[in-house]
Amino acid sequence: MAPVWTPPPTGFTKINVDAALFKNSNILAVAAIARDSAGVFLGASAVVLEGITDAEIAKALAYREGLTLAKDIHVQKLRFASDCANVIRNIKGGSMGTYSQIVREIRSGGQLFEFAEFVHENRRTNGDAHRLARSSLYNSTGRHVWFLSPPDGVCNSILE
Secondary structure, eight states, X not given: OOOEEOOOSXXXXXXXXXXXXXXXXXXXXXXXXXEETTOOEEEEEEEEEESOOOHHHHHHHHHHHHHHHHHHHTOXXXXXXXXXXXXXXXXXXXXXXXXXXXXXXXXXXXXXXXXEEEEEOOGGGXXXXXXXXXXXXXXXXEEEEESSSOOTTOSOOEEO
């Protein structure tokens, strides 16, 4: 079955986030992709880092990057989506785990917007963020941003 992007409510911006790890080389890429409720591309970003090997920490860092992208594109009503249920639970008030400082940062950053919600979605609906994270592993370390048009291979999902 082909990947499908699920739109947010009308008037909201949806930011899908994901992370990918190169375990043998300790390289991590986190990615965020923003679209409006009609599916129009608003921006994307990816950060390539070294030294992190924990997948859950990587997913939390992806949410942090999603917040940064939201600030970059000046939107106020947001739905952040990822396929990592544990990180979502921790953001919503769970134990916060070994990455408690990142969760605190996400919670604090979410308060800067008119409305920000953090939801879990099936991996099938998060394909673009997953592809961007995986392909970004080959980029140089640092932050990479796209505003005018999406990176190659991203935002090709069919709206359902």
